[in-house]
Amino acid sequence: MSPNPGADPTYPAAVARAVTQVVVHCSATPSGQWLKGCAPVTIDSWHAARSFRRQVAARRAFNPDLGSIGYHFVIDLDGRVWTGRHVDEVGAHAAGHNLQSIGICLVGGAEREARYTAEQWDALATLVRRLLPLVKPGAGVVGHRDLSPDANGNRVVEPAEWLKTCPGFEVAHWLARGMKPLPYHVQAMPVAA
């Protein structure tokens, strides 16, 4: 185990894979609750339990201590950005959309109306702003729930059609507000774990 799994390098310089979507997730733990242990290692253990497995070569090349994690980035409560899979490695975070997407997981957010710390919101905006110039022009940013099937075929994925509520906020509105969250989606920094 390296001393700082998942920590480096935080921001990629380039993305070679044809990425057309950045997908935002929550960790499905209560808003504002620290994960037990180092966030990417904890999430890696959850994904290992679900039998997610990274390719051996990919693992050898990047974050070898994380054998399963499906996300490319994890944003901790204090705004720290951890890496999971390499951006050029296909993730395991959004069924049917993994080939062409990058997955970002915000720690917390299990509620239908999630709350994240100001540090998390800032880190998400910074990360998305850094990634978008590296991926396909016109690439979209969506929440996991927005990828739910359009069950009634009206071309809008409505709340009743969400398979899950992840990430607990409307990504389109956040983008339209210049990547600023609505106040009720912001919560104070909890005391250290």
Ligand SMILES: [Zn+2]
């Ligand atoms: Zn999700």
